[in-house]
Amino acid sequence: MQQTEGLGNGSCSAPPLLSVQEIVRSDTENVPERYIRNPGNRPKSSDISLVPDKELPVIDFSLLAKGDEDERRKLDIINHGADEALPKIKTATRQFFDLPLSEKEKYAMPPDHFEGYGQEDKAEGHKRDWNDLLWLRTMPPHSRNTKYWPLAIPGFKESMEEYATEMQRVSYEILGNLSLLMGMERDFLKELHGEVKQGTRMNYYPACARPDLVFALSPHCDNTSLSLVLQEDNITALQVKHKGMWVPVKPIPNAMAVLLGDVMESWSNGKYKSLEHRAVANMEKPRISVVSFVIPSNEAELSPLKTMVDDDHPIIYKNGVKYIDYLLYKQTKEASEDKNVNIDYLKIEN
Ligand SMILES: O=C(O)CCC(=O)C(=O)O
Numbered sequence: 151m152q153q154t155e156g157l158g159n160g161s162c163s164a165p166p167l168l169s170v171q172e173i174v175r176s177d178t179e180n181v182p183e184r185y186i187r188n189p190g191n192r193p194k195s196s197d198i199s200l201v202p203d204k205e206l207p208v209i210d211f212s213l214l215a216k217g218d219e220d221e222r223r224k225l226d227i228i229n230h231g232a233d234e235a236l237p238k239i240k241t242a243t244r245q246f247f248d249l250p251l252s253e254k255e256k257y258a259m260p261p262d263h264f265e266g267y268g269q270e271d272k273a274e275g276h277k278r279d280w281n282d283l284l285w286l287r288t289m290p291p292h293s294r295n296t297k298y299w300p301l302a303i304p305g306f307k308e309s310m311e312e313y314a315t316e317m318q319r320v321s322y323e324i325l326g327n328l329s330l331l332m333g334m335e336r337d338f339l340k341e342l343h344g345e346v347k348q349g350t351r352m353n354y355y356p357a358c359a360r361p362d363l364v365f366a367l368s369p370h371c372d373n374t375s376l377s378l379v380l381q382e383d384n385i386t387a388l389q390v391k392h393k394g395m396w397v398p399v400k401p402i403p404n405a406m407a408v409l410l411g412d413v414m415e416s417w418s419n420g421k422y423k424s425l426e427h428r429a430v431a432n433m434e435k436p437r438i439s440v441v442s443f444v445i446p447s448n449e450a451e452l453s454p455l456k457t458m459v460d461d462d463h464p465i466i467y468k469n470g471v472k473y474i475d476y477l478l479y480k481q482t483k484e485a486s487e488d489k490n491v492n493i494d495y496l497k498i499e500n
């Protein structure tokens with residue numbers, strides 16, 4: 151089996167660029183050792199082609215925006231009004247990954263950085279995901295690092311700007327509704343973020359000859375307040391953990407999945423759980439996804455809201471953990487341990 155890992159430009163100082171897309175380009179059967187999970191940590195064969203047996207809740211955003219109580223607290227969202235932005239960002243994502251490696255390399259993620267083109271950081275000896283990505287800071291506009299933006303692709307900038315604006319609008323509406331659900335004023339959660347940051351992650355998962363041996367994306371929780379996942383139509387690959395079982399999230403064309411993250415679990419004193427999720431690979435065709443992350447400022451405090459704590463709901467999450475401290479802890483752990491680090495760091499018991 152040919153090993154195509156570490157596609158560098160040959161110079162000693164440049165870090166090797168890893169790309170699963172390049173691995174399968176020359177040999178579609180190739181699954182290098184570093185991607186093969188140890189037995190016991192593989193997707194169960196029956197989990198790879200999970201057929202949704204029940205419908206996940208679908209939020210009609212137009213009802214949510216009108217203040218409809220029943221629409222609050224659901225999972226997939228439709229009628230969000232971003233109908234033009236979504237297909238455009240999918241096209242832009244495909245166009246980026248279709249570029250030759252020599253072009254994509256121009257946007258390569260430097261070592262120990264999360265922004266740019268590459269793969270998620272994993273320490274030596276730890277298994278990699280069957281995933282290449284482009285991670286960009288997208289909001290606020292002054293945070294954009296355009297050296298990582300593939301501006302040579304016609305229309306990329308406009309598509310990304312439109313998508314970023316639309317995702318910000320949708321996120322604020324969701325945060326507003328969650329604030330009301332938690333007994334606070336509409337603007338409360340948004341303001342708790344400090345300056346609200348938005349990151350966009352474009353994912354590419356090539357077809358894989360052995361989806362039973364790899365994870366497209368390891369099980370994880372997002373370190374966000376919430377994440378909006380735009381999926382490829384017609385491929386069911388995203389799975390969420392519900393009552394100990396992996397449940398597939400069947401894509402609804404032009405809808406997004408809303409995943410609450412660790413920050414919301416802490417703010418809600420555990421009422422709204424950070425959703426564990428993962429993606430499985432498939433043999434037939436490549437898949438893309440685009441994720442919009444809602445991220446608090448470094449100084450934002452992760453403490454349960456006063457309205458979420460009473461005699462029946464004693465405080466179980468710490469007060470006053472700075473977002474940056476939590477993030478650094480989680481990043482160090484995730485890179486050095488081949489497992490999902492859960493939210494325990496934020497719990498008082500720990
Ligand atoms: O590709 C997907 O469906 C999920 C992506 C995801 O969870 C992430 O990028 O954090």
Ligand SMILES: [Fe+2]
Pocket residue numbers: 370371372377427
């Ligand atoms: Fe995620």
